[in-house]
Amino acid sequence: MNMNKAWIFVIISVVIIIVSFLWWIFYPIFRVIEVNDELPIEITAPSQNNQIQDTRFSNLKTYEITETTNSIYENIKENKEYIDTQTSSKKEPVSEKRSIETEANTEQVSAFKESDTTPVVGVGGHDASGSVKIITQGSKQYIRYENFSTIDGPELRVYLSRDLGARDYIDLGLRKGTRGNINYSVPENVDINDYKYVLHWCRPFRVLFNYADIEKIKEF
Numbered sequence: 001m002n003m004n005k006a007w008i009f010v011i012i013s014v015v016i017i018i019v020s021f022l023w024w025i026f027y028p029i030f031r032v033i034e035v036n037d038e039l040p041i042e043i044t045a046p047s048q049n050n051q052i053q054d055t056r057f058s059n060l061k062t063y064e065i066t067e068t069t070n071s072i073y074e075n076i077k078e079n080k081e082y083i084d085t086q087t088s089s090k091k092e093p094v095s096e097k098r099s100i101e102t103e104a105n106t107e108q109v110s111a112f113k114e115s116d117t118t119p120v121v122g123v124g125g126h127d128a129s130g131s132v133k134i135i136t137q138g139s140k141q142y143i144r145y146e147n148f149s150t151i152d153g154p155e156l157r158v159y160l161s162r163d164l165g166a167r168d169y170i171d172l173g174l175r176k177g178t179r180g181n182i183n184y185s186v187p188e189n190v191d192i193n194d195y196k197y198v199l200h201w202c203r204p205f206r207v208l209f210n211y212a213d214i215e216k217i218k219e220f
Contacts, residue, residue: 031152035177039144040112040137111138115217117146120210126151128210132198134218141186143172143198143214150210152178153202160186160195164211175200193218 115134122128130148134141143160152175161169172184186192192214200209 032179033152033175033177035180035182037144037176037181037183039114040135040140040142040183111136113220114144115220118212118214118217120145120148120150120212122150122210123208126153126209128200132212132214132217134192134214134220135183139188141192143184143186145180145182145184148177148182149179150200153200153207153209154205155203156209157201157203158184159197159199159201160190160192161197161199161201162195164197164199164208166199166201166206166208169199169201170195 113136117131117133120128120130120132128148128150131146133144133146135144136142143158156175158172158175159166159169160172161167170187170190172186176182176184195218196213196215198212198214200211201207202209
């Protein structure tokens with residue numbers, strides 16, 4: 001009787017393991033994860049209305065200078081002119097300061113660039129659609145999927161790869177979504193020009209789900 005109970009326990013355990021394994025494999029096929037990331041924020045120059053204004057003396061009243069106070073006024077004026085002469089060389093001209101700020105803002109605006117798009121191609125019965133572009137924001141680069149759709153899989157990861165077999169690649173992380181507009185940050189120490197493809201790769205089974213050829217869009 002005890003042997004029968006032991007066999008029943010073994011059979012039940014095996015069935016649970018098999019069902020769990022099949023669920024782990026096939027459930028992602030029916031899972032949809034929608035993500036809609038915004039474009040990296042473009043830095044824009046400040047409005048021309050954002051002017052430097054000196055309002056320290058805007059509320060002072062103006063008084064008529066009488067003859068009795070005229071000499072005092074002249075002395076104050078002479079002293080002020082002397083002080084201004086001594087300190088003028090130490091002050092940065094406002095126009096020059098604004099020029100430097102404008103150049104810096106222009107440089108920041110021009111740092112935002114986006115490439116053309118390249119299509120996403122499904123592989124081996126794994127349907128996929130959408131497009132990929134490369135975005136540069138200052139020193140940062142992003143792989144951006146737009147109008148993207150794919151089926152999910154066990155531990156599906158996004159690779160920058162030199163080949164379609166994921167033999168030489170950079171891991172950009174676990175897939176964030178299976179549908180929508182999705183950004184993946186490229187590590188700053190990685191030169192995107194060294195890689196030809198972006199892959200969705202099932203790591204446990206070493207299976208390619210989809211790819212995009214970025215060879216023609218990475219030079220921009």
